[in-house]
Amino acid sequence: MITVYSPLRISFAGGGTDISPFYERYGGAVLNTTIDRGIMIRYEDDGSSLEVSSRDFLRTALISTNNRTMENKIIDMFMENGINTGRVIMNSDVPPGSGLGSSSALINGILKMINAIKKRNVDPYELAKESYLTEKDKFNIILGKQDPYAISIGGLKYMEFRENVDSTQKFDLSDPFVKDLQSSILLVYTGNTRESSRSLQDQVTKSEHGDEQTMENLNKIKHLALEMSKAISAHNRNEVCNIINEGWNIKKSLGANVTNQRIDEIISYAKENGAKSAKLLGGGSEGFILLIGEKNGIDSLQRKMMLKSDFVIRVRFDNCGTRVINNYI
Structure with missing residues (x-):
């Protein structure tokens, strides 16, 4: 075995x-x-x-x-x-x-x-x-x-x-800032899954044709990854949350199927109830939404998000x- x-x-x-x-x-x-x-x-x-x-x-x-x-x-x-x-x-x-x-x-x-x-x-x-x-x-x-x-x-x-x-x-996962970050994360299931290839096809087609707006947005998203690395190294929690929100706003422009009404509603509800940042994970349209809550507020946020989804989970980094x-x- x-x-x-x-x-x-x-x-x-x-x-x-x-x-x-x-x-x-x-x-x-x-x-x-x-x-x-x-x-x-x-x-x-x-x-x-x-x-x-x-x-x-x-x-x-x-x-x-x-x-x-x-x-x-x-x-x-x-x-x-x-x-x-x-x-x-x-x-x-x-x-x-x-x-x-x-x-x-x-x-x-x-x-x-x-x-x-x-x-x-x-x-x-x-x-x-x-x-x-x-x-x-x-x-x-x-x-x-x-x-x-x-x-x-x-x-x-x-x-x-x-x-x-x-x-x-x-x-380093033993860094107190990293440990604090992971204890502030929730994943909220939208209730459905999707085939990633379908969600990403629009972006790939635009990239292959050199669509200027798509190239500009992808370069902005790439820059945000480097800024996120700097924010974690500097232990800047607010900047980490801001980068996630900015990245999600840009990502929504990459394809027609990145978001939908249910995803937008869940993210809006989460922010109204204490989430500092939110984004859909993966190619788009369905799956899990990543939330970062306030310090020591994860229990309250999880209970509230369970009114919107049957599957709301805390995670640890591996x-x-x-x-x-x-x-x-």
Whole structure:
């Protein structure tokens, strides 16, 4: 039995600048963290035909099935590495497609699992690169580079992406300011999920055609990621909140499906009841809304937000990326 855990991530600033073709032309920058919610993947070789099952999709796939679902494509990944028998069981702490990088967490975890079965040690950056290419080419997902890298590396960090160079600056999670920040965060579920590729397609199309307004807005968002890094280093809580709000206002202009009436209503209600900043996570239209509340006011804010959503959660930052948590083979 092998068990792999792959954490989910939240992005504070810079999201969208890590998506091709923008980051290849101008360079992208993001600030994100992995959290203590994630995807658990278990594998046991029982000698029978390879089976992949997911509680979240309520679906099972076998090696002999021809339907090209995500589960079958995962089976292909195992078979390409000579793994033809056993059971793969996948469970997530949140619904798929909710803006927390769940598809990257899943693919990261599957690749980590395959490498563990084959007794191969892979550097987190190598794992991230393979995960990114797998999602983009095998699964045809439009995604930002930050997701596989953030999840593979773990921690609260500022990241820069260029065509051939990637760099990471991690923050100390034991820093009192960082601990205070994480204790002020709520995630509010909008009630629905979405396919990220659809939400991001409008931005990608505009970037490919060199739309001037889109390029200008993405460059502003990239600058905000650097400013967020400086604000955290300077322990400037007000600036952190202001940057999140400014970034969300710019992001709403990137595509027609970034926000909707329900999201706007939740964010407005949150700010009326103590939230200092708010933004939708992920590509847009549905998923989780990130809130930062006032110091010592998270309990009150959570109770009030539960009047708007059935799923309102506190989170902790996770300093580790995708990892094997037990291995009995």
